[in-house]
Amino acid sequence: MGGILSGIFVLDLSMSVSGPMAAAMLADAGARVIKIERIGGELTTEWDSVVHGLSSAYVWNARNKESVALNLKDSRGREIAGTLAARADVIIESFSPGTISRMGLGYDDVSRSNPRVVYCHISGYGQRGPYRDQKAFDLLVQGEGGVLSMNGTPGEICKVPISIADISAAMYANQAILLALIQRDRTGPGQEIDISMLHCLVSWLGYYPYFYWFRGEAPERIGARHHLLTPYGPYQCSDEKFVNVAVLSQSAWRLFCEQALSHPSWVDDPRFLNNELRVRHRDELEAMIAETIRTRSQRYWLQRLAELDIPCGQVRNLAETLNHPQLRELGAFVEAPSLRGPIPAIANPICLSGERMRYDGVPVSGQHTRTVLREIGKSDAEISELISQGVASESGHETIDSVNTRIQL
Template identity: 35%
Template sequence: MGLLTGLRVIDLSRVLSGPYCTALLADLGAEVIKIEAPAGDDARHFGPFLEGRSVYFSLINRNKKSLALNLRDERAQSIVAALAATADVVVENFRPGVAKRLHVDADTLRAINPRLVYLSISGFGQQGPATGLPAYDLIIQGMSGLMSLTGDPAGPPTATGESISDLWTGLFGSWAVLAALQARTRTGTGETIDLAMFDAMMSLQMTGLAQLQATGSAPQRVGSRHPVTVPVDCFAARDGHLTIVVPTDALFAQLCAAMGRPELAADPRFAQGAARRAHQAELRALIAEWFCTLTVDEAVARCQAHDIPAGPVHDLGQAMASEQARARGLETRVPHPVFGQVGIVPQPARFASGGTAEAVREPMVGEHGDALLRDILGRSDEEIAALRNSGVLA
């Protein structure tokens, strides 16, 4: 039993933003019915692959049931409508206008079930001059200004190392769905939600937006350092890299002591935050000179001994194998018919009551179709066979 056990979600989405949103709900026990095309979600064909099967798709579509329908057929549309009549939530991330053409849009389904919470995720929202344009994570990172702030100042704009626009939008989507469900307990009616990836990424850039409003100029790339607070940066040690965060004068004095250079704390160039920012290149050179004499472990230990926030820069393999990741139980290993086992990393919140459902693998294409039509909609075996023979059900 999870916190959301008893909640039924019809997932019409594909690839990443919508499926990540519904995976977060499924982690907490929601029944997520994934409606996908007979050929399957496009993400089933995205690498990397193991034994010919997408690991990427597996991680994003954990804990779901699959019903494969040809939504261009009116009979398939009627099945979605019948399921929506029993559901609490519908999530879709078609390009604006597609859901309406398929008769699975908010107006159609909420007319059948006024208590339904209907979430539409798109690149640019349901209105605006960019509505209808194809949008992928990289496009949104570029257009939102995020890429302009990422990377080395001497290099080109750089995307983050993950599809952050998709993932953050999915996270906002799960938050919006739960907010609407909470409101439904008071009003008795559902909600239609318009969520754009572009809007989501704009809303996250707090430091950059603050700089823009304060100065009237768009902030520029500064590499790994913080654009305002100095020294907050990444440094090279003898055998790798580490990060430090020194946001106050008191912590800076501690850093100077750790370096064996206590006099720097009183140096007019560095004594206060504004001065350190004005002379950041000189200060960075001094700190870098010290760190390059130490190993990462030595440097982190020296900093932590003086209460300075510091940590090693790990690759993903090191992070997943770390004692901290193991202690937190970040990865759940579940049985898998192709992989043997698959490591799922579900939503990270830890509820004192438990709150999460037992993790299970992603579904095969249409794996639960017969059972869903029989158990929820009361379709007979003969009706199900006829739908399959006519190509409506895969």
């Protein structure tokens, strides 16, 4: 299998986006990840069937994993999960707080027999506090975290279309797990990790809280514009396409006015003398810039701004992005095998000089059930009985093996 995390066994008990994504990033780096799924597939498998009959949300974060389908409501299913947990280096779970402990698979239960385990909880609001038991999905956390209130136009709140609450939690969970593994190597025991989607997302609010803390100001919804800078954003050209412009300094502002737009008088206009004044008079300034940009094509503006070394770019749609020449040069697009057929994907963007991230395959639910249960000592007869009684399930035959060198369980 190879990779920096080769030899690390991760038990993925999570669902939806944040936990599976954190586990997938560990798998990219060489960890063996066994994903425990409910019989019939996890939550995201119900959302669509666009990828050879599989859900896009499932496929996104299922790469490089082995799928074992178990009924955790059955004591025999929980016993199997417990056997795997006792041998895991890392466990990731994203059930509602307290649920996993009631199954007998919580940190206290597992760490008694496996004191070196790094055990990561991911939940909407954390394992303690007044919101502990609240249901949480990305949109709800965007609302609780202040993101919805500042995103959109003056007349309409808009959801950030990518799952930023989930993704932020996955990123912090991944970092926390790696930190805990380093600490384990130094001290011996593992530890328990608590990741709150809300806390993760709020940590991404950046400079906005400082305006509230020091000025009592909350950001207004201003569409595609920047709250702190102007001009900064997309402008429509004469061919109906957009050019994206970022003017971040006084020298760039002068260059933009004098040589790009041919409006030198704007430089000394008292309304626009510095960035804070430009932001204060944003509506007037944006209208003036938009009127000028509208007179020429996108190609003209991209060429002219590039000649002046003013940061600029296109506003691409999804099809254009997925055919971006720079991404193709970087090897950003890969193809992975699956029992349903080849699946195109976006490769892990981490580029290390000494190691390669992997993208070996996407499982279908229960694809590795029989193989993993054999590894923990179950006979074929016992496995068949568990499957017939609804304790486990398998899907097809394991003809694609994403793990060439298995860790002894």
